[in-house]
Amino acid sequence: MPGVLERLREDPFAELGRWDDIRIIRVSTNEISGSVDTGKGCSVLGQYNGEDTPPSITVVGSNRPGRPWFTVLHELGHHEQRGDLDWFDSALSRQADGGWELEEQVCEAFAADILxxxxxxxxxxxxxxxxxxxxxxxxxxxxxxxxxxxxxxxxxxxxxxxxxxxxxxxxxxxxxxxxxxxxxxxxxxxxxxxxxxxxxxxxxxxxxxxxxxxxxxxxxxxxxxxxxxxxxxxxxxxxxxxxxxxxxxxxxxxxxxxLDWFCESCQEHSDGYWLKRCPVCHQGKCPNCNACSCGVASEKICSSCHLTWSTARFANGSDVCRDCD
CATH class of the missing domain: 3.30.450.130 (irre protein)
Structure with a gap:
């Protein structure tokens, strides 16, 4: 389609809203609980579902520029790849992990190249x-x-x-x-x-x-x-x-x-001491007994995305998480 790249760069939500073969869903607050895969799936807060009719893209947050634009274009990359059977047969299906890592890399490159x-x-x-x-x-x-x-x-x-x-x-x-x-x-x-x-x-x-x-x-x-x-x-x-x-x-x-660390609290050696850190004292938490320097952990709800994060994800005194700032 002539001019589609320029329109996607100018406002991907507006452009994709004109397409008949894909549906955009924006969610926030508690709507996303358990519905958007952010672990083994995408590296962004979004999800592509090719089983829907038409296929759908779910994006956490608003349609403002920045992270949501990258997310919706990333998920569009999944849509384009999964609709290309030749690409799936020649590349994705031949990967040891079924093409997950390669597909993610292509989605990220696709979104970045547009923006x-x-x-x-x-x-x-x-x-x-x-x-x-x-x-x-x-x-x-x-x-x-x-x-x-x-x-x-x-x-x-x-x-x-x-x-x-x-x-x-x-x-x-x-x-x-x-x-x-x-x-x-x-x-x-x-x-x-x-x-x-x-x-x-x-x-x-x-x-x-x-x-x-x-x-x-x-x-x-x-x-x-x-x-x-x-x-x-x-x-x-x-x-x-x-x-x-x-x-x-x-x-x-x-x-x-x-990594190897000896916990004075439980007297055990552990790998991965720094993989968990207290959001208050910012010191490592023992993976065995959860001990840290202060023993206090707290969470906070972001006033923008309405998700619950560790307080370490907020700048001092801010009610907006660093993902939304």
């Missing part, structure tokens, strides 16, 4: 090297969601990389990967001495031997990385290849290790 095409990115960057500061730069210059900017930077980087967004406590908000670097699960806590955690205080950090913590309790170390803080978020790029921010390119092997 942040080559012309848009080139106009903003004007030839500058790609480092972690480019993510908030694109976000501010275009109004595209942080997630879309994260995916676009992973495409622009030019080498294998992981682009990571964390909050100031080190909790993973979103990530995008190019190459074979595995993505940490959303909500995974990075260790207090990790590059994102240090950048939350220092503002900007460069490392030639940075670590990534995964939800399994494993740590992958040896990355060249750059992290910058912008407001309530920390943006990081981890790479095993060339790092444009490094004057010296000293190669180190990327290795795996395990």
């Amino acid at each position: 942040l095409g080559e012309d848009v990115a080139a106009a903003v960057l004007q030839g500058r090297a790609v480092d972690a500061s480019v993510v908030p730069l694109l976000h501010k210059a275009t109004g595209a969601s942080r997630m879309a900017c994260c995916v676009r930077v992973s495409q622009l980087f030019g080498d294998e990389c992981l682009v990571l967004i964390t909050d100031l406590t080190g909790r993973v908000y979103f990530s995008a990967s190019s190459g074979d670097i595995s993505r940490p699960k959303v909500g995974t806590i990075q260790a207090p001495n990790s590059l994102p955690a240090r950048a939350a205080s220092a503002g900007s950090i460069i490392s030639s031997n940075a670590d990534l913590t995964y939800a399994t309790g494993r740590i992958r170390s040896g990355f060249r990385a750059h992290s910058v803080r912008d407001g309530n978020y920390v943006y990081s790029i981890f790479t095993t290849g060339f790092a444009p921010w490094s004057k010296l390119d000293i190669s180190r092997p990327v290795e795996w290790s395990e």
Whole structure:
């Protein structure tokens, strides 16, 4: 259809509302309880259902620019892929996981390419090297969601990389990967001495031997990385290849290790101490007995999306979660 790309970029909800072969559903408050898969399914707060007639896309939140636009375009990517039987037979069905990871990567690239095409990115960057500061730069210059900017930077980087967004406590908000670097699960806590955690205080950090913590309790170390803080978020790029921010390119092997911690409360050794963190004291919670420095945990309802989150997901004194700010 002539002009469809431009119309999707201008307002994807308005454009998709004109289509007869797909239905858009927007939900909020308690409507989404148990209905939108945000775990093993999509990396965004949305869901595609090809069994509906016509197929439906459910999106959490309003139709305002930013995260909901990225979400609805991400889910449109599922619709387009699952309607292409040749693509399913030649690529998705041949993957060891049934095509889940590949399909997700294509959806994210699809959404980012619409919102942040080559012309848009080139106009903003004007030839500058790609480092972690480019993510908030694109976000501010275009109004595209942080997630879309994260995916676009992973495409622009030019080498294998992981682009990571964390909050100031080190909790993973979103990530995008190019190459074979595995993505940490959303909500995974990075260790207090990790590059994102240090950048939350220092503002900007460069490392030639940075670590990534995964939800399994494993740590992958040896990355060249750059992290910058912008407001309530920390943006990081981890790479095993060339790092444009490094004057010296000293190669180190990327290795795996395990987290191990001894809890004084229950007297047990545990893996994954930093995978759970108290929202009040921001210290690790023991996976065995749930002990932390203060023993207090609390939750709060966001006044925008009406979802219940840990208080760590809110800026100090704010009633709006960091996903909606």
